[in-house]
Amino acid sequence: MSKANRNIVIIGNGISGVTCARHIRKKDESAQITIISGETDHFFSRTALMYIYMGHMKYEHTKPYEDWFWEKNRINLKRAWVEKIDFEEKALIFSNKESMTYDVLVLATGSKPNKFGWPGQDLKGVQGMYSYQDLELMESNTKDISRAVIVGGGLIGIEMAEMLNSRKIPVTFLVREKNFWDNILPLEESKMINRHILEHHIDLRLETELGEIIGDASGKVKAITTKKGEKIDCQFVGLTVGVSPNIEFLRTKPLESSGNNKTLQTKRGIIVDRFFKTNIPDVYAIGDCAEFQEAPAADRKNIEQVWYTGRMHGETLAFNLTSDNPVPYQPGVWFNSAKFLDIEYQTYGFVPPVWSEEYESLYWEDDGGKIAIRFLYGKSDMKIKGVNAFGWRLRHDYFDKAISDGWMFEKVLTHLNKSSFNPEFFKSHHKAVLDHYNKQKGKSLKVHKMSFIQKLIGSKA
Amino acid sequence: MKTIQKIGLLIFAFGLLLFTLLPFFGTYQLEKGTVEANVKEIHSEKMVEVLSPMFGKTYSSNFAFISDFKSYFNAYNDCLKANQEWDKVIWDNYAFALTKASSTGPVSENPFLFLGITVLIGVFGALLYILPLYRGQTEGIKNDGIFFSSMKSKGLLGMITGSWLILFYIVLYWFPEYITNLVLMVDPISVALSGNPASQWFLYGFIYTLAIIVMGIRMFRKYRGNAYQTIRTTSVMFFQLAFAFLLPEILVLMNMPWHDFKNIWPLDYSFFYEYRIDGMISSGALGMFMLIWGIILIVIGVPLFTYFYGKRWYCSWVCGCGGLAETLGDPYRQLSDKTVKAWKIERYLIHGVLGFAVISTALTIINYFSGFAILGQATDQLHSIYGFAIGSAFAGVIGTGFYPLMGNRVWCRFGCPLAAYLGLVQRFKSRFRITTNGGQCISCGNCSTYCEMGIDVRWYAQRGQNIVRSSCVGCGVCSAVCPRGVLKLENGDEEGRINEMPIIIGNNSITVKA
Ligand SMILES: Cc1cc2nc3c(=O)[nH]c(=O)nc-3n(C[C@H](O)[C@H](O)[C@H](O)COP(=O)(O)OP(=O)(O)OC[C@H]3O[C@@H](n4cnc5c(N)ncnc54)[C@H](O)[C@@H]3O)c2cc1C
Numbered sequence: 005m006s007k008a009n010r011n012i013v014i015i016g017n018g019i020s021g022v023t024c025a026r027h028i029r030k031k032d033e034s035a036q037i038t039i040i041s042g043e044t045d046h047f048f049s050r051t052a053l054m055y056i057y058m059g060h061m062k063y064e065h066t067k068p069y070e071d072w073f074w075e076k077n078r079i080n081l082k083r084a085w086v087e088k089i090d091f092e093e094k095a096l097i098f099s100n101k102e103s104m105t106y107d108v109l110v111l112a113t114g115s116k117p118n119k120f121g122w123p124g125q126d127l128k129g130v131q132g133m134y135s136y137q138d139l140e141l142m143e144s145n146t147k148d149i150s151r152a153v154i155v156g157g158g159l160i161g162i163e164m165a166e167m168l169n170s171r172k173i174p175v176t177f178l179v180r181e182k183n184f185w186d187n188i189l190p191l192e193e194s195k196m197i198n199r200h201i202l203e204h205h206i207d208l209r210l211e212t213e214l215g216e217i218i219g220d221a222s223g224k225v226k227a228i229t230t231k232k233g234e235k236i237d238c239q240f241v242g243l244t245v246g247v248s249p250n251i252e253f254l255r256t257k258p259l260e261s262s263g264n265n266k267t268l269q270t271k272r273g274i275i276v277d278r279f280f281k282t283n284i285p286d287v288y289a290i291g292d293c294a295e296f297q298e299a300p301a302a303d304r305k306n307i308e309q310v311w312y313t314g315r316m317h318g319e320t321l322a323f324n325l326t327s328d329n330p331v332p333y334q335p336g337v338w339f340n341s342a343k344f345l346d347i348e349y350q351t352y353g354f355v356p357p358v359w360s361e362e363y364e365s366l367y368w369e370d371d372g373g374k375i376a377i378r379f380l381y382g383k384s385d386m387k388i389k390g391v392n393a394f395g396w397r398l399r400h401d402y403f404d405k406a407i408s409d410g411w412m413f414e415k416v417l418t419h420l421n422k423s424s425f426n427p428e429f430f431k432s433h434h435k436a437v438l439d440h441y442n443k444q445k446g447k448s449l450k451v452h453k454m455s456f457i458q459k460l461i462g463s464k465a
Numbered sequence: 466m467k468t469i470q471k472i473g474l475l476i477f478a479f480g481l482l483l484f485t486l487l488p489f490f491g492t493y494q495l496e497k498g499t500v501e502a503n504v505k506e507i508h509s510e511k512m513v514e515v516l517s518p519m520f521g522k523t524y525s526s527n528f529a530f531i532s533d534f535k536s537y538f539n540a541y542n543d544c545l546k547a548n549q550e551w552d553k554v555i556w557d558n559y560a561f562a563l564t565k566a567s568s569t570g571p572v573s574e575n576p577f578l579f580l581g582i583t584v585l586i587g588v589f590g591a592l593l594y595i596l597p598l599y600r601g602q603t604e605g606i607k608n609d610g611i612f613f614s615s616m617k618s619k620g621l622l623g624m625i626t627g628s629w630l631i632l633f634y635i636v637l638y639w640f641p642e643y644i645t646n647l648v649l650m651v652d653p654i655s656v657a658l659s660g661n662p663a664s665q666w667f668l669y670g671f672i673y674t675l676a677i678i679v680m681g682i683r684m685f686r687k688y689r690g691n692a693y694q695t696i697r698t699t700s701v702m703f704f705q706l707a708f709a710f711l712l713p714e715i716l717v718l719m720n721m722p723w724h725d726f727k728n729i730w731p732l733d734y735s736f737f738y739e740y741r742i743d744g745m746i747s748s749g750a751l752g753m754f755m756l757i758w759g760i761i762l763i764v765i766g767v768p769l770f771t772y773f774y775g776k777r778w779y780c781s782w783v784c785g786c787g788g789l790a791e792t793l794g795d796p797y798r799q800l801s802d803k804t805v806k807a808w809k810i811e812r813y814l815i816h817g818v819l820g821f822a823v824i825s826t827a828l829t830i831i832n833y834f835s836g837f838a839i840l841g842q843a844t845d846q847l848h849s850i851y852g853f854a855i856g857s858a859f860a861g862v863i864g865t866g867f868y869p870l871m872g873n874r875v876w877c878r879f880g881c882p883l884a885a886y887l888g889l890v891q892r893f894k895s896r897f898r899i900t901t902n903g904g905q906c907i908s909c910g911n912c913s914t915y916c917e918m919g920i921d922v923r924w925y926a927q928r929g930q931n932i933v934r935s936s937c938v939g940c941g942v943c944s945a946v947c948p949r950g951v952l953k954l955e956n957g958d959e960e961g962r963i964n965e966m967p968i969i970i971g972n973n974s975i976t977v978k979a
């Protein structure tokens with residue numbers, strides 16, 4: 005498969021494109037690798053955008069590699085927007101009409117924020133939050149304002165609320181669902197986060213949908229109405245109702261001049277198989293912009309829009325591009341994490357918001373209402389299926405193994421002190437959780453104990 | 466900011482301003498008796514003669530006084546030097562002692578009043594500012610606005626603070642005669658503790674300890690809910706107050722040599738100097754204990770504790786320099802340089818200093834046991850070079866003065882020979898590591914940004930590799946600020962501690978090595 009001196013061009017300098025480029029370079033000395041992006045000169049961490057706004061970091065801190073890294077690894081960086089792709093001629097056309105050819109093309113163009121055709125959605129002061137440019141826009145849009153409204157109760161929504169909160173800008177947070185993020189989180193967890201949002205003096209409005217956005221004479225937002233008919237004055241509206249693949253520029257019709265140009269097959273995203281191949285030879289798609297013909301696993305979606313999957317797509321494609329024996333993409337046990345204001349969240353395996361008869365769950369919440377853990381396990385086989393943890397860090401390797409090897413739930417429960425990843429000296433709750441379970445089930449399981457010496461020298465035993 | 470905090474800052478600024486201006490007040494008058502009381506007997510007669518033109522004169526500023534003193538004193542010495550009468554030259558520096566003794570201003574009359582309106586009111590103002598911090602907010606570290614802050618991100622306020630600190634250290638080390646007024650304020654405290662009047666070092670220790678305590682309280686506010694940070698901060702506060710400040714003074718009261726039991730060679734670079742060894746040996750059982758304890762710490766304590774817990778047991782739990790860095794310096798931790806270039810410079814510098822310390826100490830010991838036959842007094846010269854360049858300029862002026870410019874661990878990272886020694890053990894034979902939690906890292910950069918040692922923690926975390934670095938002081942802040950729960954400081958089996966080519970969990974297609 006690998007040919008000498010191939011000219012590999014990657015559109016998109018996000019986690020998927022960059023990971024792909026790095027791993028190609030590790031195995032292929034001769035390939036010419038170019039990464040193109042119109043967003044920034046260098047790879048930065050999109051997940052850290054919020055921290056720039058909040059003053060925790062500057063842009064330069066969000067760059068995972070120093071600037072010399074690219075030249076040292078002979079990865080060419082080009083700052084430009086690709087306007088069209090001529091798949092027949094294997095050429096990219098940039099917005100300044102320059103062009104560039106490729107032998108292998110990797111599309112890693114990420115996502116863009118959704119807009120659902122609300123009246124007033126294009127007014128000044130209304131925006132989504134995805135790119136570096138969005139961040140700059142938000143900086144100028146939120147100068148000297150007295151209220152902001154966030155529409156959409158997902159991860160980016162709560163991040164945006166936290167960002168504004170850090171600048172002491174009052175926020176009203178419209179969430180369509182009954183509880184925050186309850187299409188992902190089970191009820192108790194959702195309610196816990198509801199409470200936490202309110203505790204931060206964020207005006208959370210559940211079961212509230214945006215009606216329209218109202219502008220003033222100068223075309224700036226001045227208020228919104230909800231579908232319930234309430235009017236809220238505001239000078240900023242954050243639209244955070246999900247993202248979708250950023251492939252508008254690829255959808256354009258074939259170039260007139262080259263008659264029989266091929267078209268890329270797309271639906272919501274760029275259609276790929278398990279090898280990240282599109283319908284056009286030598287063209288691949290990875291990361292947020294790719295849509296699998298078939299979901300890569302039972303508990304996975306056709307479009308995977310998280311950092312970790314972007315990285316794995318990049319790794320796998322790089323392997324395939326540098327190996328004679330390509331392998332299909334096969335994700336392992338699901339994991340994810342987030343931070344809801346002050347509450348950290350980690351999840352491993354399968355924990356849907358509601359589950360069928362086959363499963364049983366154990367949920368424990370600390371009295372303070374900020375630490376919680378939920379296990380899902382098989383009713384009949386008693387094997388652990390997944391875990392949600394809030395304010396409680398868990399060991400990834402432990403749960404990856406426990407879930408993929410189908411460990412007995414009760415064994416995991418009695419060894420919770422071993423699987424905790426909390427910093428030293430933190431109060432441990434594994435006994436409380438076990439007591440809770442024992443009480444519920446009328447059992448008397450005991451915690452797996454560590455000796456004093458083991459504790460003293462920190463042996464994991 | 467709440468009104469009470471603003472008032473607190475104003476009060477603090479007032480105290481600081483007065484503290485800064487105080488050295489310029491007061492009058493100075495030298496008498497014959499003062500000279501006799503403050504110089505060595507062999508110099509007494511000569512000094513009285515040399516300084517007699519100053520007797521009875523009232524100087525309205527210390528500048529005028531010191532300038533006259535120096536001109537008479539230097540004229541005398543220069544004349545002898547010109548005539549090569551080396552044995553008659555007075556090498557002792559009496560400027561500080563005589564200026565202090567000649568002070569007749571209000572400070573010497575009312576030391577407590579002035580201590581109150583400078584240092585104590587500063588502490589009061591600082592606490593007014595600190596105690597309400599994060600009140601009414603939920604637990605959790607709030608780094609909001611740090612990079613918009615002039616103080617914390619090398620803005621004007623940071624520059625001014627840095628310059629003030631640098632100036633303070635220069636005066637303290639090399640021109641203490643100009644701050645005798647400040648030293649006079651703490652005289653009664655020193656007398657109460659050790660029975661002796663205060664030196665500039667007592668003043669320094671006093672302020673140093675207060676800084677660690679007040680800013681330690683700030684740590685409690687800032688890292689609320691993080692037990693590791695709270696306990697560790699309590700520990701450095703305790704060791705500074707008890708071991709570095711109180712105990713040594715009490716030893717002096719008991720006619721023992723001033724000794725800080727938690728200070729370890731080669732940070733305590735004078736430990737093997739002749740006067741220290743003689744001091745310990747001539748102080749009976751306790752003195753012998755000091756010597757043996759000090760050696761045990763070096764040869765057993767450091768390797769053993771570092772093997773089990775990493776260098777953090779010392780650097781961020783016990784050490785005084787570390788204590789100041791972790792409390793007073795905490796607001797500046799994000800300013801450390803994370804580049805690979807800085808790391809390279811760090812390795813050359815810190816091991817260079819370690820080499821220098823080891824060689825100069827080895828020569829000292831050899832010389833000592835040979836009865837000064839080999840090098841004679843040459844080691845003294847070596848000591849004064851080390852003391853000047855490393856002990857004062859590097860550790861003090863650069864180490865602390867540069868907090869607001871290069872972060873709070875400049876000395877610990879680039880200069881401290883003990884940190885270099887601890888680091889070697891930590892790197893090659895220890896159970897300590899920072900474990901990376903599988904594939905959970907999102908490369909956000911919080912960990913690297915807030916690592917005071919300039920370790921690019923993210924570089925390891927994002928490839929699923931444990932962090933095993935000689936410079937890591939185990940402050941635990943990278944772990945505390947990580948929004949995804951990726952980092953855990955822990956002690957564990959040596960096997961698997963260093964995973965050079967980790968496999969990131971989560972992708973079953975292939976087992977790529979990072
Ligand atoms: C605010 C925010 C927070 C997030 N937090 C998390 C989190 O905590 N955890 C998590 O797992 N995921 C998170 N995500 C999702 C995660 O960031 C994305 O899944 C991931 O960045 C996608 O990576 P990618 O490489 O596919 O695309 P991207 O990172 O979007 O990179 C695509 C790049 O291609 C460029 N590009 C696109 N079209 C063109 C063109 N025509 N010409 C030139 N350049 C082009 C884009 O400008 C962009 O720079 C977050 C996303 C956002 C927006």
Ligand code: SF4
Pocket residue numbers: 905906907908909910911912913922923926927946947948949950951952
């Ligand atoms: S702070 Fe945590 S998530 Fe962010 S880069 Fe560091 S280890 Fe990764």
Ligand code: SF4
Pocket residue numbers: 899912915916917918919920922932936937938939940941942943944954
């Ligand atoms: S790596 Fe972490 S624990 Fe070590 S010094 Fe840096 S911030 Fe502190």
